[in-house]
Amino acid sequence: xxxxxxLIPQDFFAELCEQIIQHLNHKIxxxxxxxxxxxxxxxxxxxxxxxxxxxxNTLSFLFSTAARNNLSTEELVTTxxxxxxxxxxxxxxxxxxxxxxxxxxxxxxxxxxxxxTVGQFVDMKWKLGVAMSSDTCRSxxxxxxxxxxxxxxxxGQITDKSFEMTIPQFKNFFRQFKEMASVLETV
Numbered sequence: 001x002x003x004x005x006x007l008i009p010q011d012f013f014a015e016l017c018e019q020i021i022q023h024l025n026h027k028i029x030x031x032x033x034x035x036x037x038x039x040x041x042x043x044x045x046x047x048x049x050x051x052x053x054x055x056x057n058t059l060s061f062l063f064s065t066a067a068r069n070n071l072s073t074e075e076l077v078t079t080x081x082x083x084x085x086x087x088x089x090x091x092x093x094x095x096x097x098x099x100x101x102x103x104x105x106x107x108x109x110x111x112x113x114x115x116x117t118v119g120q121f122v123d124m125k126w127k128l129g130v131a132m133s134s135d136t137c138r139s140x141x142x143x144x145x146x147x148x149x150x151x152x153x154x155x156g157q158i159t160d161k162s163f164e165m166t167i168p169q170f171k172n173f174f175r176q177f178k179e180m181a182s183v184l185e186t187v
Contacts (some may be wrong), residue, residue: 030152
């Protein structure tokens with residue numbers, strides 16, 4: 001991950017670190033690496049989303065481990081310096097600053113750790129479409145619903161999951177959501 005961190009400009013690296021801290025503090029559902037990667041690429045840096053996700057996972061592990069072990073800023077920086085592949089100077093400075101400013105606020109509790117293993121629902125979008133024709137069939141006129149779920153996985157990576165349903169499948173899906181809503185109203 002240290003080689004990939006060298007590619008990321010300091011301002012984007014700082015933004016990534018701050019978003020990870022906010023995620024660990026349960027202030028945001030996750031880190032939108034796709035959006036951040038696009039902005040980094042637009043600035044002229046050649047990095048792919050997979051590499052940026054690895055960096056984000058590494059930093060998330062670093063910050064959560066430091067919080068669990070209640071490390072001071074100096075202990076964290078010393079630990080980083082003793083690693084096999086050393087981080088670039090700008091990265092250590094950013095980590096020092098972010099940890100010094102916001103790191104102590106990371107709440108490490110049993111409940112937070114157990115719920116973090118599932119992931120978190122962020123958003124849902126849907127659209128109704130009609131397939132008019134295909135190579136094998138001239139007249140389909142087949143309605144379908146496309147659903148896109150935005151989910152933050154346990155490490156904080158935000159991803160979109162899309163799927164299509166027939167109208168009967170969507171009606172069943174909708175019925176199940178209504179059942180969940182009525183159960184939640186009783187709680």
